[in-house]
Amino acid sequence: MLINPVHAAEPSAPMEASPYLPTSRRFVNPLYIRVEDVPEVAYLSVGDRAEVERLAAKARELNDSDRIDRDAAWTLKEQALRIVHAHPMSTRRAALFEAFCEREGQGLVDFATWSAIVRTHGTQTWPEGVETSAGDRVAEVRSELADEVSFAMWLQWVLDTQLATAQRELTEAGMSLGVVQDLAVGVHPTGADTWSLGDAFARGITVGAPPDPYNQRGQDWGQPPWRPDRLEELAYAPFRDMVRAALRHSGGLRIDHIIGLFRLWWVPAGESPLNGTYVRYDHDALIGILMLEAARAQALIIGEDLGTVEPWVRTYLSERGVLGTSILWFENTEDGTPRDPKDYRRLCLASVTTHDLPPTAGYLTGEHMRIREELDLFTRPVEVERQADEAERERMMQALRRRGLLPEAGADLSSDPGERLRSTVEALHRYVSATPAALVGIAVPDLVGDRRAMNQPGTHLEYPNWRLSLAGPDSRPLMLEDIVSSRQVRRLARAVDRGDHSG
Template sequence: MSTTTPQTADAPDEALVRLAEAHGVATDFWDFTGAHRAVPAATIRAVLHALGVSAETDDAVAHALADVDDEPWRSALPASLVLRTGSSHELQVHVPDGTPVSVQVRTEDGWRFDLPQLDVWVDPRTVDGVRMGCATFRIPGDLPLGWHEVIAEVGGPDPRTERCALAVTPDRLPEPQLATGRGWGFMAQLYSVRSRSSWGVGDLADLAELTSLFGELGADFLLINPLHAAEPVGHMTPSPYLPVSRRFVNPLYVRPEDIRETAYLSGPQRALVEWAADEVRPAADDPGPIDRDAAWSAKRQALEVIYAAPRSRARQRALDAFRKEQGAGLEDFALWCALTEKYENSEWPDALQDVGSPAVFRARRELADRIDFYVWLQWVADDQLARAQAVAREAGMGLGVMHDLAVGVHPSGADAWSMRSIFAQGMGVGAPPDMYNQQGQNWSQPPWRPDALARTGYAPLRDMARTVLRHAGALRIDHILGLFRLWWIPDGASAADGTYVRYDHEAMVGVLLLEAHRAGAVVIGEDLGTVEPWVRGYLTERGVLGTSVLWFEKDEDGRPILPQEYRRLVLATVNTHDLPPTAGYLAEEHVDLRERLGLLTEPVPKVRLEARRERERMLERLEEQHLLPADPTERQIVEALHAYVVRTPSVLVGVSLTDAVGERRAQNQPGTDQEYPNWKLPLADGAERAVLVEDLPGSARLLSLVAAIRSELGEADRLA
């Protein structure tokens, strides 16, 4: 039964509510308990301010409301257009009343044609003292997919040309093209899966080995954690979900020995590389927290040596081509890295805070060699990513590497610096309280401004997706609801004192689909949590797969839903990286951990009783499906849970590598920072012994789980 919270003294008035709604800012919402909650006026004003809208006084609100209606008439063309293929569009062009105007489309391959003007009457409007008219043109529905441009030639006494980006996107992505129509694969935190040859942290050479092994076992994909860039010097943020850039790669994952120039180093140079590796390789057998800083310090020493070695003309040409292709975004990222290195132990001068300042221009020249180094790092990482994906496909994987895209970026990182105008200042992104995080979450990431994205023609989203998808068969988007709305939290406020801000999901999803289509990749959206009912239907309509996690799929009585009740177009899994591995979850270690860390807002006995009831109900379901023997072992229960998921109609099934080796420790505990070693634990078995890449082919537990999955898949195919 839903309830409504009472109005407070800080409740927004009608005018503020209308202004907020006009800018996509929610003034109320339904929480996870079903209660209807009003957003305080102070939160609404802070969010509007971050969107560049003044709402501090009643007069400011009234002025801003009038501006909402006038703003579209101030430009001939909209900020940008994102359309679906096959659908025509009526484009309104605003010019001084009576002024002649013609409109063309220029496609990305250079083809130009005039748009026909329609006989549509729109009443003129006086804006800023000028009487403005509106001419309507038709954009045809048969434009090719791609990034095009609309050009308006405005005549009259003050002739001018205006332009806006036009993206024509797929109406729908096709379903995964797999031999049997369904596919399964592994999920792993790459940094945690080390080999005896890696440098204290799992890397791209290990990724290639994993895809080779898993492909041989019949897997179609390997989903890995985001490989986004982290700090180049100083302390490296452990969380792969708080990167300095979502577009570029963390060179921590580069394997130095696999860079071609390493083979041609002189003896002394080669010794420097080996000595650096010797500093961190022994850590592979240590089940304790991974030391990224030590691994990167050693690896960086070696990479500096290799970078200084000469490259052949062909290799240099390949590097130059990569640099040209990645363009200004790569140059800005490399410059940020060079500046971060230069000012490692001090504050940046104020003049360097603006990427377009004269001081930054001078820094590009002064730090040219260091910029070259950081560009080179991205190139060698890209080369090793390409190799990993090639190995995956050669091993028979239907999709290969499935990358993960984080929600946002570090507030002091490269993206936030180089694209400052795109980000809302004074805001963080997070989530309101829910049953698993009852205090809410603040991920400390600045959100993109919806209006700024439109003004850039969604170039930041396009460029990021294009780069991440270069060597991928699939892309998982963490918290895909962020393409629809994000929970904005004003700086200094608690996670519970935020509100939702809406985005143009039609444009955001369309841009991602266009880039995925061009890469031939599948898109999976992590659509867990509080989801408006229509959102999942919309994503399914566009061919974006959803996400189903066994422990979260329950009916109204709290019982696990039956396998046949799962959605078909999803990636279905038993667990997620924000929960302990299945062995730990069955043992209620998620309750123990949250109690120990003081994260529970309900009495511990109540939470523990609910966890026990959840486990019992799940075991009952497994028994109903005849998946459990009498007195099952932990391993047999884990296998039965995975068989249960395989019995669903879901087109993709994911298996956590931690479940396959018996690991019990959670990789991440939401709501914590220093209290728990988030994103630092290496892969280990149930006795906390390190499990290396070399150990996996002979792992009896892993092979048994794979056999159970393949047997169930074969039975499902037979019955189908």
């Protein structure tokens, strides 16, 4: 089960919606805590339990909206967690908490201190002397906010135990890998990591990507990059700690934009991504650490090696056992025709789509073109873009017909447009499942027929990135139970039943 990053976000509203713009990549967002599973809940007084249940009922009301309101959800969940935190722990539980804090060391203390300061003072009016973790008043402020610091540390311990439980239950249920976590490419410029790790990050610089066919104006992700010189001086400790934490309770780790371990597109503050430049890193050191930690955790590594990639990089990663990423719409031969399934890489995760592209149903119906036109993301005339998009889709449809996965044009007897669309989505997944790829993925929006992009790269407030609830073709929000019981989900799962396809 490959999940989006669960990295820590802001400890109070407003909370960043994107899991790829966290405050810390080492620690986790307590929004994901399941309050009911914290053992102390069972020992609450009647009054406290009633209050927790009241808060849970109010939180469930948020599920009726087609927009995810993280601020409202966290406000309610935090109130419930504070009630649970105030209840005394058993001697055994207290000892486990103490052991966790000792293991995580100063990194946890710094993260919790930053969280306590933000909860108390917000992000704008901090006391003097705490501008960084090395500030001369940090110890004093930490003492003043001891209860908040302890609460933040406790939240991380609860998260650690629940992640461990989730991974154990998945593997005991028969999954070979269980959870595969996701490591974002960077962090928020004013977050916990930049506060605690100081000049390990470059100032006045953000990370992005040069122009490509899907983002013709380039991208600026608003994240400060690691300084390669400081990483070396620190013996790569921040990187090691981050990777080790992500692998602790997972069977694998996807590295978002793994090319960033080789080079990153640095954009000077205030400049367009068009004016950025590449800065190189010691990839031998970074990949070596990554593989060492993966070996220790007995986990696999998946590198998102899409976009502008130097050809030798993919060979370098493959030789070290790092899986690449193959997205159907990007897998074309030199003349632009879709790559035959047998010619895909074996060491890769292959899928029809990814979180930076629209769901497959949305792509087939042109939803992505409507959004990009509406947001003025094209640099060529819209008519030219539409012609290119339609030609690309038709080449793919022809490839499906050649393999007998779709009937010949005009031979489809189904009069139901929805059924024709579902059949095409299944055919595309059958195409990918016929590749030798070590892993094949199905995006959850494809399971339920959602058409709306979860994320539109190159936008900030112009589009509700990461705020749309999972929904069916009618845009009505869905619950997990709806997915589990869905006939369409079972149909698509059967479409990727690989049998002996994978070799």
